[in-house]
Amino acid sequence: MTNSPFISIIVPCYNQAEYLDEALNSVLNQTFSNWECLIVDDGSPDNTQEIANVWCLKDDRFKYLKKQNGGLSSARNYGIKFARGEWVLPLDADDKIADKYLELANNKIKQDQDVCLIYCKAKFFGTRNDDYNLAQYNFVNLLLENMIFCSSFFKKSDFIEVGGYDTNMKFGYEDWEFWINLLKNEKGTVSKLDYLGFYYRMKDSGSMIQEINKDEYKKNYSFRYMIKKHSELYLNNEKLPNIIQLNYENIHLKDKNLKLQKKIQFIENNFLYKILHRIYKFISG
Template identity: 30%
Template sequence: MKKVVSVIIPVYNVEEFIFRTVESVMNQDYKNIEIILVDDGSPDNSAKIIDELAKKDDRITCVHKENGGVSSARNAGLRIASGEYVTFIDGDDWVEPKYISYLLNLVESNKCEIGMNKNNYSDYNTKSNEEEYVVSAEKAIEWIYLGDIFVAVWNKIYSMQFLKKNNILFDEKIWYGEGMLFNIDCLQFVDSIAVGEKSVYHQVSNPNSAMRKFNVDSNLCGIRSLEIQKKHWRKSNPAIVDAWNYHRRAFNLSIVRGLLKSDIEQEYQELYDSCMNNLKKQLWISLKVPIPLREKLSYIAWAIIPSFMSKRCKNKVRIKIRKK
């Protein structure tokens, strides 16, 4: 396989991680790659680190720009990418040596324009197997909303010709839920995608990552992303509608838990009450979709005994604090 694969890595406040991230890409067993590092106005030493890395490998291109958010950074990378395919990696994560070759083989052997991986290594997952198959775009959309395929753009590969033909870029007004919006937009223009289940991507627990901290505005941005996605649908069926409604409702629980754990539910009382009411009113949505029984029982509990679940959520945080 002689095709060039572009690897785009947005860089912001990741000085502790970026060397390992880039080194893992430099050490890929598939060598025909270009590595585009986009410094999104990072205030730490990340910019200096990537400039030093670029001196060691002529496949690296560094872009330095004013801060505009992760969507802006990825778009800056897409605009200069010259590969036949593109994949994305977050600046605090790292990948196995076979990351590129695995994803490239996934799309090439299955003759698809998009490849998505179901599994990745994280604090919560060590699953991996050799399964790969082709599914319809509609099934992929449903799986993304249900969480069977992770919403982010990392751990996936896209044909650059396909992206350019359909004028698909990241919405720069969306900084949370931007990956899901990009993926859902892509899936409107294909009939099927290749799916793999071999873990080749390591998602790192970075407590300083803006994407992994609870933030009210970010969660509300994620809800806006969901609403935009629905407006962009060209493909829809009852299963997709149910899955979208489930994901929309899951944001209510995410916000409730986030407010409780941050001890700011009284500061956002109106939002908290609204989310709790939605959890009570729309229980049927979570019971209808194919999610694990344990998750369904959790939704039932939040709807029937909300005060108990709220206290339980806050007590868990207090126990963690005491342990520290």
């Protein structure tokens, strides 16, 4: 191992100890060897520390860090703070990477001095085993939907410059907001490798992206926060104002509908309502 790793892999872990071995094994199997892997225990109540320590003894490129629970963005930021690599690759503890992902990314970095973000083809595994198909990247489309998954390479210096992951993105989409922040000034190019290098685990429950996608409040909160934070990007882009206005109106209508549904549910569950409803049915025959 060299004194200065080129790539730092950041693995935040909270209640994912059962999957951690598989994630770390995918790191150990990399054909590119100049890396370090920082396992960030985000105050996890399971046996994350025990498993991490085994890996640290197995290979000193693995390092264990522990912090008070603060969420995914906080854990990634904490790990990257201690990262010694010039480039960073986040890897969630329940996902995995293919063995040439680091090697091919390193080759791309050497070939293209302007590249600032690198990702690849991806696939689901677990409860789903199909391709993870995402739209082709361009920045205008990125403002409307995320097409770059979290396990993508970026420079630590760029991470520091934009202030890291926003810990206010507490429900998810934190990687989406980070990409917008990273790419908004067009500092470099984005490259997608023609290689299946990332595997995203799907589970019956417990996945952050599944939780936010089925919860309208969390989804709307996160999207509204991004629009407000990057309002100049959204409102000053001539291709977006009409779309953003429609999004605002759609979110507003969904909020009103959700509040109305909650009021109806409260009334229907109220004991007095049930009695009055029975009396009304009896009187009306």
